[in-house]
Amino acid sequence: MAEDNEEKYFFDDPKNIKKVLKVFYFICALLVLADFIVHRHIYHSWENIPAFYAIYGFVGCVLLVVIAKEMRKVLMRKEDYYDE
């Protein structure tokens, strides 16, 4: 098992993480770009906002995490809270 531990795995190298993230950012950029090229069907007037889904997804998730973090202040107890 000792050899196993010394083996280098893909994400052990920070360069690889950076590469993956770069590809990811590129796809995000492409998706926003596509919004201006592809003519989307509009079912609802809010969808007229350019890149509505991208903005909504990003803002929604940031809000989700920020609110959840605040909830911890009120709701978080010790692991064995109910066992006492």
Next chain:
Amino acid sequence: MNSLVMIPFVPLLLGALAAIFLRGWLRNSLMLIAPIIGALNLMGMEPGVLWSLEFMGYALEPVRIDKLSLMFGYLFHLASFIAIVYALHVKDTVQHVAGLAYAASAVGAVFAGDLLTLFVFWELLALTSVFLIWARRTDRAYASGVRYLIIQILSGVMLLAGLLIFAQVNNSLLFKSIGLEHQGTAKIGAWLIFLAFGIKAAFPFFHNWLTDSYPEATPTGTIFLASFTTKVAVYCLARGFAGEEILIWIGVTMACFPIFFAVIENDLRRVLAYSLINQIGFMVVGIGIGSAIALNGAVAHAFNDVIFKGLLMMTMGAVLHMTGKINGSELGGLYKSMPKTTILCIVGAASISAFPLFSGFVSKSMIMAAAVEEGYNVVWLLLLFAAAGVFHHAGIKIPYFAFFAHDSGIRTTEPPRNMLIAMTIAAVACVMLGTFPQQTVYALLPWDADYHPYDLTHILTQLQLLFFSALAFVWLNLRNMYPPELPSTNLDADWFYRKLAPSFIKPLARNMYGVYDKLELTAIASVKLIIRNSYDPEEAKPRGFFAKLWPTETMVAWVAILLAGYLILYYL
């Protein structure tokens, strides 16, 4: 053909019996064959009443077949097959028997054509499944199982009360559309049945039995648990309360609030339990909207959810089985030693997040489309938020904290082969359902409605939503704003009955017992006092005047007193 048809739940029940009496490869093969025979049996069935009888003047239909029940029937056989494969390495007979009997009860419940039969299977669901929790054999699991059983039985009692009122008012026990629009006592009956379904569907404030017990069950037991109880409830709501507007608002609440808890929860199986409620929320909204496309979306999503949630639960069960740990704070870096499990988990994550070509995409979108179509704008926006949130906590958080994140240093191996096979079947099913919906899940849909998920707009908007949700995760992580996984308990509605109520009831009970204790002592003391006053132990003689006389003497004395009294009354 019809003469060969068995009652739907019988094959699985026979499988459970085989699990009691047989061992080794014979048991394994019979348990595996049971759901296959059960599913083949369903294929030979025509819609209609397969078995009817009369009971105390009421017509009962213990087995009724229609497209809705058939769809859930197929689903439950597929789910139980996967769960059985996943559990094959387990030596514990209790778990095998409970798992198969539980699956049989679920099948029985969806084919029940009357409320009384439904009630019987409703209670059997609770009684069989609790053993999958107790089989963990820890104190926590035992206590959690007891709470689970109490709440499930409460749901059954409410169903029974509701159906008795209904039988009285309507003079029928057949399970058809019930609705909430009634007058007088019928209204109470309808609401009791509605709430009984609601408890099992994990409505807000009734949801904690699920997040409490599912993560305490055995790694293999949770797969059975996550597949049946809540889906039977979804089926019952679809049959009994389709189009009730209140369900839309209940469903939206269910879709939104659990994602906040999922973000801060540490136990990764509990994260999945919260996301289970979130997914049921989508289904409940669909049932509430009540149009053909919405109802189709609800049941299609139930179908897909059982498979992808089962897959995610199985990957986390594999992690728990191999490492003995399930808290995000203790895991990380497992992709190094469990690469296959990692990939299977990512397939499950992609499916629940509704990536194009994966199963969630083709069913969740039906519900969203129906919400826009029927003009529920706020509902649509909130569901969109919930869909982004699902990706955030189930799609990214689960794989990230288990298999990537910081390396926990844990080095293990892939789980047993049967577990890998079960997860692979589920993963292949997720891709098949998502890629070929017309040939698979759409072919089973009960209502007539045309829906095509794959158009450019839908694919583009969904990808934008998901990639930018992921971007939010990356951004928060890089800025160190993402909440770290912490060993903790988060308060939820169960605080009321696990902390608040006991803190009242315990002192009250203690005081009541004190009062009772004092009362008992006083009573004993006063009885002793009476005895001491009337009997002299030293002289071994009673103290009372009459006690010293012979009975005949006492008699004479009383007769004399009576006669004297009579004489006085006579002269008055």
